[in-house]
Amino acid sequence: MQVYKVLIYKDMPISRAIDPQGDLTHILQSENISSRLSRFFTIAKKWKQKCRLGISAALADVPQPYVCLAGRSMEPMVIEQEESRRDFLILATSAVGAAGVAGAAWPFIRSWSPTADVLAQATTEVGLKSIEEGQMITVPWQGKPVFILHRTPAQVKSAQADDKATMTEPMPDAERTIKPEWLVVVALCSHLGCVPQPVGTGDYGGFLCPCHGSHYDTSGRIRKGPAPRNLAVPHYEFKDPQTIVIGKAVA
Amino acid sequence: MFKSMMEWVDARLPVSDLIKSQATEYPTPKNLNYWWNFGSLALFVLIIQLATGLFLAMHYKPDAAKAFDSVEHIMRDVNWGWLLRYLHANGATFFFVMVYTHILRGMYYGSHRKPREILWWFGVIIFFVLMATAFMGYVLPWGQMSYWGASVITNLLSAVPVAGEELVVWVWGGFSVGDPTLNRFFVLHFLLPFVVLGLVVVHLWALHAVHSNNPDGIDLEHKDTIPFHPFFTIKDLYGVGVFLIVFCIFVFYAPNFFLEPDNYIEANPMQTPAHIVPEWYFLPFYAILRSIDFLGPYSKFAGVIAMGGAIAILFLLPFLDRSPARSFRYRPVSRVLFWIFVVNSFILGWVGYNPADATVFGGMPIVYVGRAGTAVYFGYFLLLWFITVTGMEKPQPLPKSL
């Protein structure tokens, strides 16, 4: 036995294309709904599959569902409920699916973050004894170059004198050093990460970034060019007067 | 024998139908000029890249300690390794020659206009993925330019507000470009060309759904078309021949013409080369990035937005152009704007090639030229919209058919 489902709506317009004989139009013009239903059912049974296709196709241009006639039971039910139930099920399933995918993506995304061994190389110890006044060395820390400059009194003075000058990121020299004669900065330009050239190359007696022409002064502060920030001062401590440890150990 | 075999196959998978409808008998405008060769040429170069890349990957080592040496090993020890690498490195250059020409062709003849918007968008997406692929490929030899180019470009991400710094560390897998970066770039460089291949299939699907535009930019009747085979199979093959001559001249006689000598020095994170230049095909965009240097702390982010916008604006092109005529052949004002745009792109490229603090014309900072060029670049799109939306440009009468 073929089970089919038909739907009828109040004021359902049935186009001629799917109803060439005009039977349905005729039914839908009759007065009360129950007579529509019973007459409809008689024809629907006759049409079987064909009828089901025809009626469903008509759903598209009907905004207001009225009753639904399921199978042969003739039991009318309100289709709005059916629709919102289905909407809810689709929504709930999609939400669970999306949450699942997002959750599953997390380990993949996190796998790109620095690994435990990379994090473990967090500190670098540097002896300062051999660095003469006016001399500068570059040491690697976390794969990044760090400038350690033993500043001359003149360099210290010019850095401190400029504390009041207008600059992109104002910061007094005293906040950028632990001992004024030692300048320790990460030698990566805050513009796009090039290594600036050694002290004395830029205007203001400091460092010139060759990539796009940023000038840093003897305190590593940005004074001219596209870079938005000063050269970063890494976390460092004097282990003893002759040794510094750059970086913080990470668990 | 062959015929009955094909019948057997066709009954199960209609291959002959597909070939007939989409290739041999596919109706193609009879007035296509040589600018229409560049699509098939781009596909040809993609195949070269896939083939050479696959075999390079069999000898290459994606490890910061070994990568540079493994490329030298490919050059010196691997049989024909030098050829594979030179084909691949120059192939990247010619890929961009093809794609840029292909895009400009579309801009001139209005190939992005209705109903070809989706076709055009897939093209722009391919262009975007291609740039990412080439960028990551260039990192692989782990020379000084590889390293510092990667540093400069990945640092652009730090301009993203709020999460920028974390984002860069995440992309690097460390606190600077390093071994984890190289390793993931290798995997992505391997993967993305296959993504491009998939996108090309959709691009062609969209093309075959709406059919080719033509130099007159008019909708054609069936009588104005000819079958793809033999007319365009032979024309595309001819194009491949001409390309191969030019390509081989570079591969065999000037293989390092487009490569930077600094990239034959192994990457050194402690020292930046005096002058970092990206590959030529990124230069105009690099110039746009650097031209925004007058916004203080916002310069960096604004520069990144301008550079991204320079490509993203291509997505809007189908809606910016409102002229009743597609092809610039019938649009005198648009034509002039177009050639200004092309010349301007070369000027931007030249600005991008020069050091940022260079001066030109007796003392003028080159960045002024860069700013003007950036204005002209975006101005083109704005003016094109303006003259067509206001009807200022009166197109010449279009032919009804060919």
Ligand code: HEM
């Ligand atoms: C969209 C297509 C492709 C483009 C535009 C492209 C671009 C590039 C570029 C610019 C380089 C640097 C060349 C150099 O300076 O030495 C490179 C290197 C490399 N590519 Fe590709 N590539 C593509 C496809 C592929 C594919 C499909 C593979 C592997 C399946 C691959 C594997 C490699 C390898 C192993 C290297 C390092 C060896 C070398 O530097 O020559 N590439 N690629």
Ligand code: FES
């Ligand atoms: S990276 Fe230093 S100025 Fe751009």
